Amino acid sequence: MKIFNTDIAIVGAGPCGLFSVFEAGLLGLKCHLIDSLPVAGGQLSEIYPKKPIYDIPGIPEILAGDLIKNLMLQIAPFNPSFTLGETVIGLSKKEDGKFELETNQNSVIRSKVVAIAGGLGNFEPRKPQIENLIQYENCGVDYIIKDPEKYRNKKVVISGGGDSALDWAIYLTEVANQVTLIHRRTGFRGAPESVSKVMRLVQQKKIDLITNAEVNKLIGNSHLTNIEIKIDNSETISKSLDFFIPLFGLVPKLGPIATWGLNIDKQAIEVNTLDYSTNSKGIFAIGDINTYPGKLKLILCGFHEATLMVQSAYRIIHEGKDPSFKYTTVTGIKGIN
Amino acid sequence: MDSDIQISITDRNDKTHMLEVPSDIGMNLMELCNSSEISKMGICGGIALCGSCQVYIESDHELTDCSNDELSMLDNLMYVKSNSRLACQIKLNNKLNGLKVRIAPDQ
Numbered sequence: 358m359k360i361f362n363t364d365i366a367i368v369g370a371g372p373c374g375l376f377s378v379f380e381a382g383l384l385g386l387k388c389h390l391i392d393s394l395p396v397a398g399g400q401l402s403e404i405y406p407k408k409p410i411y412d413i414p415g416i417p418e419i420l421a422g423d424l425i426k427n428l429m430l431q432i433a434p435f436n437p438s439f440t441l442g443e444t445v446i447g448l449s450k451k452e453d454g455k456f457e458l459e460t461n462q463n464s465v466i467r468s469k470v471v472a473i474a475g476g477l478g479n480f481e482p483r484k485p486q487i488e489n490l491i492q493y494e495n496c497g498v499d500y501i502i503k504d505p506e507k508y509r510n511k512k513v514v515i516s517g518g519g520d521s522a523l524d525w526a527i528y529l530t531e532v533a534n535q536v537t538l539i540h541r542r543t544g545f546r547g548a549p550e551s552v553s554k555v556m557r558l559v560q561q562k563k564i565d566l567i568t569n570a571e572v573n574k575l576i577g578n579s580h581l582t583n584i585e586i587k588i589d590n591s592e593t594i595s596k597s598l599d600f601f602i603p604l605f606g607l608v609p610k611l612g613p614i615a616t617w618g619l620n621i622d623k624q625a626i627e628v629n630t631l632d633y634s635t636n637s638k639g640i641f642a643i644g645d646i647n648t649y650p651g652k653l654k655l656i657l658c659g660f661h662e663a664t665l666m667v668q669s670a671y672r673i674i675h676e677g678k679d680p681s682f683k684y685t686t687v688t689g690i691k692g693i694n
Numbered sequence: 695m696d697s698d699i700q701i702s703i704t705d706r707n708d709k710t711h712m713l714e715v716p717s718d719i720g721m722n723l724m725e726l727c728n729s730s731e732i733s734k735m736g737i738c739g740g741i742a743l744c745g746s747c748q749v750y751i752e753s754d755h756e757l758t759d760c761s762n763d764e765l766s767m768l769d770n771l772m773y774v775k776s777n778s779r780l781a782c783q784i785k786l787n788n789k790l791n792g793l794k795v796r797i798a799p800d801q
Contacts, residue, residue, distance in 0.1 A: 518770075605772075608745065654739050
């Protein structure tokens with residue numbers, strides 16, 4: 358079990374969670390961020406890193422991925438700690454008044470304040486409709502590739518036609534013993550350079566490409582050993598393998614947050630716009646995950662919410678003491694305490 | 695002159711709702727489903743990112759072509775048919791009078 362003690366535990370390492378670290382840092386507060394994705398940035402890193410954003414004040418145009426890089430640089434002086442690739446599954450309040458957050462991989466984060474900056478929720482893999490898929494999860498079926506070494510010298514079948522499926526198929530040709538790529542259609546809509554690279558690897562017989570096809574049955578005992586692939590909606594072939602990796606993108610879900618006793622309206626947490634506090638003292642919600650009259654799901658609004666949130670967080674952490682207000686033009690980024 | 699248009703939406707319980715809305719309402723089909731409380735969809739806010747608003751177009755209306763983002767999302771979704779679209783990408787206008795759609799199963 359890994360235990361972290363911090364001032365503010367931030368659930369979600371998207372732009373609002375990251376910027377909270379900066380504003381908290383100015384007040385001398387330490388933050389620990391937890392995110393179920395293996396990298397910081399939330400949907401900006403995972404879904405649209407190459408899309409330009411035009412409404413960040415003072416920045417006419419910036420790629421989503423670059424905004425995250427800049428935020429990471431901006432918060433670096435405050436040394437935030439991270440637990441990435443883990444999902445917060447439990448939140449409880451202890452006798453000493455601190456919250457305890459528990460992740461699905463037994464990390465524990467203790468703090469006086471919790472800020473939920475969960476964006477659209479947890480990004481969970483979109484799972485294909487195969488009858489006994491769940492039976493083989495972690496026994497041959499993986500939805501996210503965390504450590505490619507796991508597939509060294511193994512027979513791997515990837516299913517999907519997006520960038521993620523293409524990029525991993527390319528990467529795993531250097532690691533796995535055999536790579537098969539199965540796609541529902543004949544054409545790919547991924548990045549053109551990835552598509553042509555896959556096609557070259559198909560010609561070199563490093564990727565076995567099966568199109569107009571879907572995996573429709575998984576076979577094995579304690580571990581997956583074979584799959585059945587339906588081609589052109591008629592012919593069915595069987596294939597032996599070690600790992601089946603369906604990569605159909607991620608779908609946002611509120612997940613365990615919905616069970617924490619917070620007031621929820623249409624998949625969003627209701628907050629008081631005074632400081633973006635929830636109905637549970639010490640728990641705040643900022644960014645896309647909250648709702649209030651007039652809410653706009655914009656990064657710039659989330660930055661504002663983060664800024665006001667840490668003021669109240671300071672009062673909770675310092676038992677009623679008000680933070681003194683200073684401009685960074687006066688104090689720099691050393692903070693005010 | 696703008697007038698009302700009729701849209702027929704069949705929900706996941708197979709119940710058909712007939713809606714009459716001004717053609718200049720300025721909404722997309724996802725927003726219409728949400729505001730009329732037929733179905734809660736569009737977790738991502740309507741930018742073709744979550745795929746929660748997949749519908750099947752059951753009338754012969756000529757719709758605007760799918761953007762690359764919409765096509766990529768449809769590539770990843772389950773229960774996709776040849777008449778699948780994302781409701782968030784269909785802006786209501788007077789050409790859509792009589793449109794019939796069915797909401798696809800939950801992902």
